[in-house]
Amino acid sequence: xxxxxxxxxxxxxxxxxxxxxxxxxxxxxxxxxxxxxxxxxxxxxxxxxxxxxxxxxxxxxxxxxxxxxxxxxxxxxxxxxxxxxxxxxxxxxxxxxxxxxxxxxxxxxxxxxxxxxxxxxxxxxxxxxxxxxxxxxxxxxxxxxxxxxxxxxxxxxxxxxxxxxxxxxxxxxxxxxxxxxxxxxxxxxxxxxxxxxxxxxxxxxxxxxxxxxxxxxxxxxxxxxxxxxxxxxxxxxxxxxxxxxxxxxxxxxxxxxxxxxxxxxxxxxxxxxxxxxxxxxxxxxxxxxxxxxxxxxxx
Ligand SMILES: [Zn+2]
Numbered sequence: 001x002x003x004x005x006x007x008x009x010x011x012x013x014x015x016x017x018x019x020x021x022x023x024x025x026x027x028x029x030x031x032x033x034x035x036x037x038x039x040x041x042x043x044x045x046x047x048x049x050x051x052x053x054x055x056x057x058x059x060x061x062x063x064x065x066x067x068x069x070x071x072x073x074x075x076x077x078x079x080x081x082x083x084x085x086x087x088x089x090x091x092x093x094x095x096x097x098x099x100x101x102x103x104x105x106x107x108x109x110x111x112x113x114x115x116x117x118x119x120x121x122x123x124x125x126x127x128x129x130x131x132x133x134x135x136x137x138x139x140x141x142x143x144x145x146x147x148x149x150x151x152x153x154x155x156x157x158x159x160x161x162x163x164x165x166x167x168x169x170x171x172x173x174x175x176x177x178x179x180x181x182x183x184x185x186x187x188x189x190x191x192x193x194x195x196x197x198x199x200x201x202x203x204x205x206x207x208x209x210x211x212x213x214x215x216x217x218x219x220x221x222x223x224x225x226x227x228x229x230x231x232x233x234x235x236x237x238x239x240x241x242x243x244x245x246x247x248x249x250x251x252x253x254x255x256x257x258x259x260x261x262x263x264x265x266x267x268x269x270x271x272x273x274x275x276x277x278x279x280x281x282x283x284x285x286x287x288x289x290x291x292x293x294x295x296x297x298x299x
Pocket of ligand 1: 119123138141
């Protein structure tokens with residue numbers, strides 16, 4: 001590295017140009033230390049809005065998992081033109097961190113609507129799995145994100161269930177499907193995985209009289225050291241999760257879905273849960289057979 005005046009505040013970028021060092025903001029939340037690293041290009045007002053966004057996202061995650069999943073995480077904010085959160089990726093090496101592509105003009109309302117950061121933070125709460133089984137990771141992140149935000153009061157229950165009713169069909173098996181472990185399409189990875197999580201959550205609550213849910217299985221995994229910092233075989237995650245709730249729901253559902261298509265009767269499921277489509281939104285009915293299960297999930 002070339003030493004020069006101001007070197008302490010500058011790092012060499014790829015190609016030899018010198019760019020400013022990131023602005024670092026440190027937060028504590030849910031027992032964790034979060035380091036926000038803003039690359040050059042964000043103004044102070046944006047950094048403040050982003051800080052509020054991170055705090056909201058941490059609150060949603062802590063409400064669901066009981067604590068922040070890893071003790072230390074870096075959030076690398078990379079500027080892109082315009083407004084909105086344009087993407088995120090969670091990494092595990094050398095330590096857990098999340099890279100976020102953030103519009104430099106992102107408004108508070110856009111931050112409030114964002115799902116990307118909570119999605120990435122859910123990844124931090126689950127051990128890494130082999131790539132061909134990404135459906136569990138993406139499914140959990142996709143499913144838990146909206147529930148965590150709804151429980152934290154950041155989204156309405158009607159919005160949550162309406163989105164689930166709209167999006168879950170994308171997770172149904174299509175022609176040639178060979179089960180979740182062997183069909184790595186976008187739909188099966190994200191929404192097939194999310195559908196697995198919904199079915200698991202409903203079943204866990206039915207069997208426990210709505211006392212336990214998927215979050216208790218995930219908290220058990222976390223308590224056993226299972227976060228994104230480690231890689232576990234997928235069946236071990238399910239086994240440890242099942243043990244935490246005294247059930248075999250996760251293993252049973254995996255056995256049914258890993259090697260064969262297993263389409264789900266979603267219309268019947270929504271009716272049982274009391275989620276009824278009504279003019280561009282949903283009505284959440286209290287007299288449905290599984291209304292208590294739905295309320296225990298969110299709303
Ligand atoms: Zn993801």
